[in-house]
Amino acid sequence: MPIDTDTKTIDHIQSLQIAFYGAGSMAEAIARGMINQKLTQPGRIAMLNRQNADRLTELNSQYGVQTILQGSSNEAFLKEADIVFLAMKPKDAAEAIAGIKPFISEHQLIISVIAGLSIASIELLLGRKLSIVRTMPNTSCTIGLGVTGISYSEAVTKEQQQLAEAIFQSVGITSVVEESYQDVITGVSGSGPAYVYYFMESMIDAAKAMGLSETAAKELVTQTVLGAVEMVRATGEEPAELRRKVTSPNGTTQAALELMSQKGLAETIASGMKRSSERAAEIGADIERSLKK
Ligand SMILES: NC(=O)C1=CN([C@@H]2O[C@H](COP(=O)(O)OP(=O)(O)OC[C@H]3O[C@@H](n4cnc5c(N)ncnc54)[C@H](O)[C@@H]3O)[C@@H](O)[C@H]2O)C=CC1
Numbered sequence: 001m002p003i004d005t006d007t008k009t010i011d012h013i014q015s016l017q018i019a020f021y022g023a024g025s026m027a028e029a030i031a032r033g034m035i036n037q038k039l040t041q042p043g044r045i046a047m048l049n050r051q052n053a054d055r056l057t058e059l060n061s062q063y064g065v066q067t068i069l070q071g072s073s074n075e076a077f078l079k080e081a082d083i084v085f086l087a088m089k090p091k092d093a094a095e096a097i098a099g100i101k102p103f104i105s106e107h108q109l110i111i112s113v114i115a116g117l118s119i120a121s122i123e124l125l126l127g128r129k130l131s132i133v134r135t136m137p138n139t140s141c142t143i144g145l146g147v148t149g150i151s152y153s154e155a156v157t158k159e160q161q162q163l164a165e166a167i168f169q170s171v172g173i174t175s176v177v178e179e180s181y182q183d184v185i186t187g188v189s190g191s192g193p194a195y196v197y198y199f200m201e202s203m204i205d206a207a208k209a210m211g212l213s214e215t216a217a218k219e220l221v222t223q224t225v226l227g228a229v230e231m232v233r234a235t236g237e238e239p240a241e242l243r244r245k246v247t248s249p250n251g252t253t254q255a256a257l258e259l260m261s262q263k264g265l266a267e268t269i270a271s272g273m274k275r276s277s278e279r280a281a282e283i284g285a286d287i288e289r290s291l292k293k
């Protein structure tokens with residue numbers, strides 16, 4: 001839920017060095033959001049990738065952030081950081097996090113965006129209890145409309161909580177939850193944007209199949225989705241009520257919705273969301289198992 005980010009917290013963030021370990025889409029979304037919202041200066045951000053020098057050049061020229069290609073000694077840049085984002089894929093996480101153990105110290109705030117990976121696993125990999133923030137953001141952070149679930153390890157201080165919440169509130173809304181809910185948040189808002197894009201792709205394809213040009217199909221569908229979402233936000237009415245206002249008795253919408261319902265659209269959406277959440281738990285459990293070997 002929104003907190004009031006006071007000027008003291010913002011001033012504090014602006015004085016901090018921020019390192020992103022893993023410079024992929026999620027790291028870019030958060031860094032770009034923070035820069036756009038003027039929560040930090042690009043020069044305060046360093047992004048490290050395992051490979052792909054071109055990607056780093058692009059990030060440097062687009063945002064002005066420092067970039068580092070992983071090498072034998074350059075993880076030392078982590079030592080300079082006050083906040084370290086862990087932003088690699090879950091399959092790379094165990095090796096990557098174990099590899100940075102020598103560069104991490106108690107004063108640093110570790111923020112993970114890795115799906116499924118528990119605070120306990122991160123502590124195991126780093127060899128001790130540290131200030132760890134487990135989050136589940138989404139890519140809409142890029143434009144300041146993200147949703148981020150946040151959970152804290154016991155060592156995270158009140159001041160560090162304010163920092164973490166201010167960072168993610170600069171790129172959207174936040175919800176602080178017990179860690180056990182992070183997989184649910186993954187199924188709802190972490191993966192959520194992709195469900196909406198899939199729905200839009202399906203509508204665009206169907207519009208084209210019915211004869212509209214690609215451009216017209218995309219324009220009509222995008223504005224329809226945008227308008228519907230904005231109606232929910234601007235009117236404060238329930239989606240079900242707004243749906244009823246579109247649906248004339250025995251009209252076209254009723255015909256469409258009856259068919260969609262018969263075909264199990266609601267159940268399909270619910271099972272997909274549940275599957276995402278289960279998959280997050282599986283990913284976390286796989287990593288935990290590999291750590292016990
Ligand atoms: N993409 C999304 O919508 C969301 C992703 N996440 C989480 O964010 C994390 C990153 O996902 P994406 O940004 O989509 O992936 P991505 O594949 O775009 O980026 C991952 C980056 O990590 C780098 N990397 C891999 N191993 C490394 C290592 N050992 N050292 C340094 N860098 C390394 C890769 O080179 C790559 O640039 C994942 O764990 C995912 O679960 C969380 C919420 C939403």
Ligand SMILES: O=C(O)[C@@H]1CCC=N1
Pocket residue numbers: 115186190191
């Ligand atoms: O697909 C994934 O695994 C990541 C986590 C949530 C969104 N993308």
